[in-house]
Amino acid sequence: MLDVDFFRRWLTAAAAAVEREAGRLTDLDSAIGDADHGSNLQRGFRAVIAALEAEPPETPGATLILAGRQLISTVGGASGPLYGTLLRRTGKALGDSAEVTAPRLAEALGAGVAAVAQLGGAKAGDKTMIDALEPAVAALGTSFAAAATAADEGAVATVPLLARKGRASYLGERSIGHQDPGATSSALLIAALAATAGE
Amino acid sequence: MRMLINVPETVVADGLRGMAAAHPDLSVDVDNRVVVRRDAPVEGKVGLVSGGGSGHEPLHGGFVGPGMLSAACPGEVFTSPVPDQMVRAATAVDSGAGVLFIVKNYTGDVLNFDMAAELAEDEGVRVGKVLVNDDVAVVDSLFTAGRRGTGATLFVEKIAGAAAEEGAPLERVEAIGRQVNESARSFGVALSVVTTPSKGSPTFDLPDGELELGIGIHGEPGRERRAMMTSREIADFAVNAVLEDLRPSGPVIALVNGMGATPLLELYGFNAEVQRVLAERGVAVARTLVGNYVTSLDMAGCSVTLCQVDEDLLRLWDAPVQTPALRWGR
Numbered sequence: 001m002l003d004v005d006f007f008r009r010w011l012t013a014a015a016a017a018v019e020r021e022a023g024r025l026t027d028l029d030s031a032i033g034d035a036d037h038g039s040n041l042q043r044g045f046r047a048v049i050a051a052l053e054a055e056p057p058e059t060p061g062a063t064l065i066l067a068g069r070q071l072i073s074t075v076g077g078a079s080g081p082l083y084g085t086l087l088r089r090t091g092k093a094l095g096d097s098a099e100v101t102a103p104r105l106a107e108a109l110g111a112g113v114a115a116v117a118q119l120g121g122a123k124a125g126d127k128t129m130i131d132a133l134e135p136a137v138a139a140l141g142t143s144f145a146a147a148a149t150a151a152d153e154g155a156v157a158t159v160p161l162l163a164r165k166g167r168a169s170y171l172g173e174r175s176i177g178h179q180d181p182g183a184t185s186s187a188l189l190i191a192a193l194a195a196t197a198g199e
Numbered sequence: 200m201r202m203l204i205n206v207p208e209t210v211v212a213d214g215l216r217g218m219a220a221a222h223p224d225l226s227v228d229v230d231n232r233v234v235v236r237r238d239a240p241v242e243g244k245v246g247l248v249s250g251g252g253s254g255h256e257p258l259h260g261g262f263v264g265p266g267m268l269s270a271a272c273p274g275e276v277f278t279s280p281v282p283d284q285m286v287r288a289a290t291a292v293d294s295g296a297g298v299l300f301i302v303k304n305y306t307g308d309v310l311n312f313d314m315a316a317e318l319a320e321d322e323g324v325r326v327g328k329v330l331v332n333d334d335v336a337v338v339d340s341l342f343t344a345g346r347r348g349t350g351a352t353l354f355v356e357k358i359a360g361a362a363a364e365e366g367a368p369l370e371r372v373e374a375i376g377r378q379v380n381e382s383a384r385s386f387g388v389a390l391s392v393v394t395t396p397s398k399g400s401p402t403f404d405l406p407d408g409e410l411e412l413g414i415g416i417h418g419e420p421g422r423e424r425r426a427m428m429t430s431r432e433i434a435d436f437a438v439n440a441v442l443e444d445l446r447p448s449g450p451v452i453a454l455v456n457g458m459g460a461t462p463l464l465e466l467y468g469f470n471a472e473v474q475r476v477l478a479e480r481g482v483a484v485a486r487t488l489v490g491n492y493v494t495s496l497d498m499a500g501c502s503v504t505l506c507q508v509d510e511d512l513l514r515l516w517d518a519p520v521q522t523p524a525l526r527w528g529r
Contacts, residue, residue, distance in 0.1 A: 035402045072281065077275075
């Protein structure tokens with residue numbers, strides 16, 4: 001069973017990964033976007049950690065909802081609403097139980113990913129965070145480790161794709177050959193989940 | 200990197216503090232990142248709120264004042280603002296007549312303004328929206344995020360702003376804003392690459408002697424790269440790209456816009472070429488504006504925006520405006 005402490009540790013691990021990889025995310029973004037993905041997420045996750053410390057929520061659902069709201073209020077760009085929606089909708093789907101099972105989390109994360117796809121109008125293959133998140137959710141039925149691998153492979157698989165959404169889509173053919181920064185940061189989030197679960 | 204800054208993290212806040220000091224007609228909330236005309240809300244007047252990433256100055260804060268925007272929300276550099284800023288701006292300028300959001304078509308701006316519209320409506324503010332998408336350099340818009348909003352934003356803000364100042368209701372101001380957007384097209388060219396404060400080095404590589412055609416305003420590469428061209432050749436390319444799409448049947452307002460690092464001498468020279476092409480193509484120019492209005496930090500280059508106008512739109516364009524960056528007739 002996963003309790004509120006597990007979710008706090010997951011977000012803390014995600015924030016640490018963003019701090020560590022911010023430079024790489026920004027470099028990926030400068031190739032096909034506008035060179036701010038790392039610094040924007042860094043700002044957002046720092047706010048998440050501060051909010052969780054200031055007023056620690058009591059349930060897994062409330063933890064993710066608070067984190068999502070912080071991201072929407074501090075990140076800006078497309079990442080703010082998209083990552084914010086991912087965490088908020090996942091948190092809402094968890095309801096107010098004090099503990100959740102892994103299958104329950106998989107289901108809730110599926111709802112969160114669906115909300116992101118709807119908000120951004122993106123589907124698999126558009127070279128976005130969906131390309132990492134959808135396979136991760138599908139693999140969560142197996143294990144957290146499998147989800148992390150699937151997310152990572154999904155992110156790497158964006159390299160040969162033509163971007164159809166977001167700022168990279170303006171480059172047309174020139175977006176080919178670059179890994180999508182959003183899919184990359186999504187894979188970091190799922191890797192942090194697996195690490196928190198000890199897998 | 201040699202920039203006139205303290206640290207990258209405070210660039211936007213520092214800029215806003217300086218803006219506040221320079222323009223007492225504006226009420227600048229540095230902490231919450233909202234720039235509001237000081238006399239807002241104006242009784243019976245529709246409020247106009249726009250915003251977007253910082254780095255495009257004077258857009259949008261420089262266009263706040265009587266006859267144009269009621270408020271602007273500056274985001275981080277090249278990053279759209281967050282919904283909280285937009286809601287704060289909307290409630291600050293709403294007199295009960297409603298608020299029009301003017302949104303450039305970039306995914307982040309659209310998502311955040313949509314969220315803000317919902318939140319503002321929850322607080323009892325009627326919200327209209329105009330999406331600006333004038334950039335003809337984006338082809339295959341069914342397979343991209345759609346045409347970007349660039350230079351036409353200035354036309355929408357000025358002309359819809361004049362309509363609001365006259366007391367037009369929200370539906371009318373929104374309709375005029377949409378008409379302006381549909382009547383305007385742009386094309387941009389980069390001669391150098393932008394350096395953002397947070398990255399500290401050029402965002403992509405553009406070898407000496409080459410230029411990028413069809414750029415947006417965020418330092419993203421364009422659609423095509425060519426060997427450096429003359430001002431005359433660039434004007435031919437850019438104006439023809441705009442006309443091919445716009446096909447104006449009447450007079451236009453022309454905006455020859457600098458991207459931030461191109462001297463006015465070069466922009467005026469470029470404007471001479473733009474006017475030549477337009478004359479050759481039989482397009483009458485009713486008004487021309489030359490300068491740095493929708494910029495991209497330190498990028499060298501320019502964009503051309505043409506907006507076809509009828510008598511009504513031209514009258515609204517000529518109406519008095521009093522903002523830090525655009526000021527006439529008052």
